[in-house]
Amino acid sequence: MASGINSTDIDGNFPVAGQDNDSQGFRDNFTTIKNSLATAKTEISTLQSTSAKLNAENEFNGTIVNGASFIGTTEEVYPQGNVTASQNVSFTNGHYQLIQVGADVTLTLADWPANNTMGKIRLQITSDGTPRDITWSVANGGALKYAADWPGIFTVTSQTNPIFVDFWTTNAGTTVFAQYHGQYT
Numbered sequence: 001m002a003s004g005i006n007s008t009d010i011d012g013n014f015p016v017a018g019q020d021n022d023s024q025g026f027r028d029n030f031t032t033i034k035n036s037l038a039t040a041k042t043e044i045s046t047l048q049s050t051s052a053k054l055n056a057e058n059e060f061n062g063t064i065v066n067g068a069s070f071i072g073t074t075e076e077v078y079p080q081g082n083v084t085a086s087q088n089v090s091f092t093n094g095h096y097q098l099i100q101v102g103a104d105v106t107l108t109l110a111d112w113p114a115n116n117t118m119g120k121i122r123l124q125i126t127s128d129g130t131p132r133d134i135t136w137s138v139a140n141g142g143a144l145k146y147a148a149d150w151p152g153i154f155t156v157t158s159q160t161n162p163i164f165v166d167f168w169t170t171n172a173g174t175t176v177f178a179q180y181h182g183q184y185t
Helices: 023-050
Strands: 077-083 087-090 096-101 105-110 115-127 132-138 143-146 154-156 163-171 175-183
Touching: 115 154, 132 143
Parallel strands: 077 096, 087 105, 096 115, 105 132, 143 175
Antiparallel strands: 115 163, 132 154, 163 175
């Protein structure tokens, strides 16, 4: 982005020392300085509201980040807590979510990103110590396609040994793929 600040119209040699100087030269310089400061204010305000910050969260609103190289990045963990009633599992809560089931429930996968973008959720699931069955669904009538090793009945039995599953879509949740990684002991 090129700056619109005009510094070239400021006469750096005005006023001339030792002579009577026309006041129009002062007015011209002050007007150019005033206009340039107004332009600088607008440009700085735009940068403050639209550029990435190092000291605050950033919302990129779907803007593509291209050619980036990441080292040491992490993903936030979203603790759903003890789920005792059927509810949504929202993509907007993040890629890695912890769920403890305290009843037999239906978990509905929801709030997927737009078509032609991939959204993925990994769930770490435990029970409250009692075996609990989970039924899976997709919001807005989307279809689930399971990997071949997906358990027929999805039962969570352990409070300390979690089951890991991944769900992802590339068409805004019209089709969601499901992969069972198993129980980790």
